[in-house]
Amino acid sequence: MKKIPLLLTTLSILLFSCNKIDTSKEVFQIIGQVEVTPWDTAYVQTVIQKIYIEEFTGHRCTYCPEGARELKAIMEEDSTIIVTAIHCTSLANAGSAPFDKDYKTPMGERLCDDFKIGGLPKATINRKKIFSDNELGLDRARWRNAIKSIDRNNVRAGIQLKCNVDTVQKEVEAEVIVTIIKELPNPVQLCLVLQQDNIISGQIDNGVTIPDYIHNHMLRTGFNGNYGTPLTPNGMVNAQSKYTTTFKIAYQNSFPNSYIPVKIDHCSVVAYLIDMVTKEVVQAEIRSMRSYYSLFQE
Numbered sequence: 001m002k003k004i005p006l007l008l009t010t011l012s013i014l015l016f017s018c019n020k021i022d023t024s025k026e027v028f029q030i031i032g033q034v035e036v037t038p039w040d041t042a043y044v045q046t047v048i049q050k051i052y053i054e055e056f057t058g059h060r061c062t063y064c065p066e067g068a069r070e071l072k073a074i075m076e077e078d079s080t081i082i083v084t085a086i087h088c089t090s091l092a093n094a095g096s097a098p099f100d101k102d103y104k105t106p107m108g109e110r111l112c113d114d115f116k117i118g119g120l121p122k123a124t125i126n127r128k129k130i131f132s133d134n135e136l137g138l139d140r141a142r143w144r145n146a147i148k149s150i151d152r153n154n155v156r157a158g159i160q161l162k163c164n165v166d167t168v169q170k171e172v173e174a175e176v177i178v179t180i181i182k183e184l185p186n187p188v189q190l191c192l193v194l195q196q197d198n199i200i201s202g203q204i205d206n207g208v209t210i211p212d213y214i215h216n217h218m219l220r221t222g223f224n225g226n227y228g229t230p231l232t233p234n235g236m237v238n239a240q241s242k243y244t245t246t247f248k249i250a251y252q253n254s255f256p257n258s259y260i261p262v263k264i265d266h267c268s269v270v271a272y273l274i275d276m277v278t279k280e281v282v283q284a285e286i287r288s289m290r291s292y293y294s295l296f297q298e
Contacts, residue, residue: 028231028232028233030229030230030231030232030233030245032245032246032247033245033246034231034232034243034244034245035243035244035245036232036241036242036243036244037241037242037244038240038241038242039179039180039181039240039241039242040179040242043158043160043179044158044179044181046158047155047157047158047179047181048080048152048155049080049150049151049152049153049154049155049283050080050081050082050283050284050285051078051080051081051082051125051126051147051150051284052082052084052125052126052127052270052272052281052284053071053081053082053083053084053123053124053125053126053143053147054083054084054086054111054123054124054127055067055068055071055083055084055085055086055121055123055217056086056088056089056112056115056117056120056121056122056123056124056137057085057086057087057088057092057120057121058087058088058089058090058091058092058093058120059087059091059092059099059101059103059201059202059203059204059213059215060090060091060092060093060095060099060204061091061092061120061121061204062204062205062206062207063120063121063140063206064091064120064121064203065203065205065206065210065213066121066140066206067120067121067123067140068085068121068216070140070143071083071123071143072216074143074144074147078147081147082270082272082284082285082286083217084193084195084217084219084270085195085215085216085217085218085219086105086108086111086112086219087103087104087105087108087218087219088104088108088109088111088112088117088120089112089117089118089120091120092104097202097211098201098202098209098211099201099202100202101201101202101260102260103199103201103215103218103260105219105220105221105222106226107193107219107221107222107225107226108219110226111226115127115136115137116136116137117137118137119139121140122137122138122139123137123138123140123143124136124137124138125138125143125146125147125150126150126280126281127274127279127280127281128146128149128150128280130146130149131146154182155181155182155283156180156181156182156184156282156283157178157179157180157181157182157184157273157282157283158178158179158181158283159176159177159178159179159271159272159273159283159284159285160176160177160179160285161174161175161176161177161269161271161285161286161287162174162175162287163175163269163287163289165264165289167264169250170250170251170252170262171248171249171250171251172194172248172249172251172264172267172269173246173247173248174192174223174246174247174248174249174269174271174287175244175245175246176190176192176244176245176246176247176271177242177243177244178190178231178237178242178243178244178273178283179241179242179243180237180238180239180240180241180242180243181239181240182239183238183239184236184237184239184275184282186235186275186276186277186278187230187234187235187236187275187276187277188230188231188235188236188237188273188274188275188276188282189227189228189229189230189231189235189273189274189276190224190228190229190230190231190243190245190271190272190273190274191222191223191224191225191226191227191228191229191271191272191273191274192222192223192224192228192247192269192270192271193219193220193221193222193223193269193270194219194220194221194222194223194249194251194262194267194268194269195217195218195219195220195267195268195269195270196217196218196220196262196263196266196267196268197216197217197218197266197267197268197290198214198215198216198263198266199214199215199216199218199260199266200212200213200214200215201213201215203215217268220251220262220267221249221251223247223248223249223269224247227274227276228272228274231243231245235276251264251267264289265289265290266289266290267288267289267290268286268287268288268289268290269286269287269289270284270285270286271284271285271286272284272285
């Protein structure tokens, strides 16, 4: 079995290996085992509030490339922003070449319906209803203002994420550690998705058909359902506690549209924590497989 470790930052590695951690723990059996231990105070000082953006797009959407370019610029300006592209609506329907690939997913369709996404491109910003109680998906012109409205000092949780890839069994295993920093009043669930960069396929861009357009951070599948799974039986978590669990997914012939090759060295795993009452994303983290995978190529 060929294992490819995806390491955390040097600081995170030191925290995992060197900190003296209280070993008192509680264990829940949810879908897999969830281990609960006291938080690492040194790690808490390093946590940054990330912003999670869901980009709703489609290859027949003529204005969506402008949205993608705007998000690319935003991400280059701020490395704490994470984006997942969700192909949805009739503008993502497959047809004749170069639009013959179906990039829709059941998870993406469910989110598109639940968030009442109409017209593309649209984006959610931490799934917050920022400008209106009836509006979650925002037009491109309002993305930057929505991002600025997020209180980056209100850090309520941190997520540490590390992965292993088994290139023989075609499986990704993701270990997630969720540290609850501030008391959360509502039940929460942890959701993981697999997304892929550098997918070459057709796209309409301002009325021009581009046959070899590069699609990035495209949602391929979820690890654990449309809205994830709870970390405790009732979803309630405690401040100053650390919740550790592991998920695994097969990335070949195991989910819709798997005929579209999964190039695991172009993929990332995103983990995000959802407040199940407000539906807001409390925290998010991403782990890219690209740089690590190349180190272990034969």
